[in-house]
Amino acid sequence: MATRLGCPLPSAIAWRSRRFYAARALQTPELRQWVEKNGGYVSSGIELTQDGQSGLGLRTTQWIPRGQTVISLPSHLPLGMRFDDTRNADSEAVQAIVNRVPEELWALRLGMKLLNEKAKENSFWWPYISLLPQRFQIPIFFSGDEIASLQYPPLIYQVKKRCKVLYELSTRDIPAVLQTCQGEKHPFAGQDVDGGALGWAMSAVSSRAFRLQNKKSGDSERVLLPLIDMCNHSFAPNSRLEQISTGDNLDYKLQVVAESSLENGTPLTLNYGALSNDLLLLDYGFIVPDNPYDRVELKYDPSLLEVACLAGGFSNQGAPSFASPPPWQQALLAQLRLQGAGASLLVTLGGPEIVDGRLLAALRILYAGDASELRHQDLKQLQAWGSQPPLGFVNERNVLRTLAAVAALVLTRSFATTAEVDRGLLETAEPSSNQQLIVSYRLGKKQMLLDVVEKLKGRLKMLKADGKVGVQDHGARKGKGFG
Numbered sequence: 001m002a003t004r005l006g007c008p009l010p011s012a013i014a015w016r017s018r019r020f021y022a023a024r025a026l027q028t029p030e031l032r033q034w035v036e037k038n039g040g041y042v043s044s045g046i047e048l049t050q051d052g053q054s055g056l057g058l059r060t061t062q063w064i065p066r067g068q069t070v071i072s073l074p075s076h077l078p079l080g081m082r083f084d085d086t087r088n089a090d091s092e093a094v095q096a097i098v099n100r101v102p103e104e105l106w107a108l109r110l111g112m113k114l115l116n117e118k119a120k121e122n123s124f125w126w127p128y129i130s131l132l133p134q135r136f137q138i139p140i141f142f143s144g145d146e147i148a149s150l151q152y153p154p155l156i157y158q159v160k161k162r163c164k165v166l167y168e169l170s171t172r173d174i175p176a177v178l179q180t181c182q183g184e185k186h187p188f189a190g191q192d193v194d195g196g197a198l199g200w201a202m203s204a205v206s207s208r209a210f211r212l213q214n215k216k217s218g219d220s221e222r223v224l225l226p227l228i229d230m231c232n233h234s235f236a237p238n239s240r241l242e243q244i245s246t247g248d249n250l251d252y253k254l255q256v257v258a259e260s261s262l263e264n265g266t267p268l269t270l271n272y273g274a275l276s277n278d279l280l281l282l283d284y285g286f287i288v289p290d291n292p293y294d295r296v297e298l299k300y301d302p303s304l305l306e307v308a309c310l311a312g313g314f315s316n317q318g319a320p321s322f323a324s325p326p327p328w329q330q331a332l333l334a335q336l337r338l339q340g341a342g343a344s345l346l347v348t349l350g351g352p353e354i355v356d357g358r359l360l361a362a363l364r365i366l367y368a369g370d371a372s373e374l375r376h377q378d379l380k381q382l383q384a385w386g387s388q389p390p391l392g393f394v395n396e397r398n399v400l401r402t403l404a405a406v407a408a409l410v411l412t413r414s415f416a417t418t419a420e421v422d423r424g425l426l427e428t429a430e431p432s433s434n435q436q437l438i439v440s441y442r443l444g445k446k447q448m449l450l451d452v453v454e455k456l457k458g459r460l461k462m463l464k465a466d467g468k469v470g471v472q473d474h475g476a477r478k479g480k481g482f483g
């Protein structure tokens, strides 16, 4: 079982029918016609294209003015859960299977619907479904060795968790439901729904679904948007998705609108959301270099702080007691939710804030000699950098040194290769290969930690350079104190 976890999806390709292998790009006029025939609109100024890096995409074939609608879909074209839809009602078996899928694996829930539609090749959505990619370069399809070579424990944990759920569903839960369905009642035309098929369905949905407001229930739901989902991602997109109410009833349409004027030949891009590289890789199979939403996650761990404190130059004597701080410090750590019931120990390094505010505040508190030092501070101030070190020069110096050592320790403890080795590997990796994706991903995390160390060292230098820093102006602060 342990070895299968890395790759429980052997037959993703075998599951697919021969007809399914037709070149996707060749079928794209059919998709356009299908959208138009079913009440949608597609501007004559856009076309589908293909490149080696991001697959299919949409591109302008003429100048498009800002604000122009380039695609419009009526509300019956998106493919969502919609079990009440009588036209393409799911069988009881599919509903029974979906009910066994954990809620957090929403993509798989919707994917089951997709598998059901796919089995009926004459389904309403077939012109769209037949264009979905045959394979996905996402970590649940990586080999065990490739998953291990991601090197970053939080992501490896997530990948293994997904693999385990898929494995259990496909070997235990789904067969239990399907063995009760024979002949015409079989929702997938007698085909096994194994880990490969399930993994395919989950990947198809996780890499393409959009979150929309359900006008009837008011809830948000994830749906697949034919043709619109051919837009690739950018954090600085040139198009936006709009959900527009039509008339007085609850009906709506979905539109892709040009955010700026677009020159001929411009790829249409949408923003998939404020997603870290972990989520982009897990769900979509790509990463964005210098992603502003990416962070390195770690657990708030007193023993790590202890080692970092010593590595930062503190002697054993005089070092704070990280594992069992005095009660006044414990009370503040609890307010930061780093201790006690309801604690949330996940903290981050990287991003514009350099380190998680809670970790910064915790260290400032732990290095404070006694509660009176904090009486003119509030927790909000302690979680931010500000122009002055809130608890004085010595406290801030200790905090910065310890944080830099934490980042360096995470770098050396978590990752089996150095950034330098990874850069060398990238020079020889095949473009668009799993190896290139994996090494780029882990190198991004390492670079982020190296940047954190550099930024903290920079702050340390500035702290020394400014003679005034460290003189606490207690008189200037009023109220809000908790000391």
Ligand SMILES: C[S@@+](CC[C@H](N)C(=O)[O-])C[C@H]1O[C@@H](n2cnc3c(N)ncnc32)[C@H](O)[C@@H]1O
Pocket: 053, 054, 055, 056, 057, 133, 207, 208, 229, 230, 231, 232, 233, 234, 283, 284, 285, 286, 287
């Ligand atoms: C919603 S689909 C977009 C259409 C897709 N390119 C296709 O071939 O069907 C999302 C997928 O497109 C690719 N993609 C989108 N934006 C990308 C980007 N900025 N860089 C690399 N790949 C991207 C990824 O494979 C992702 O899973």
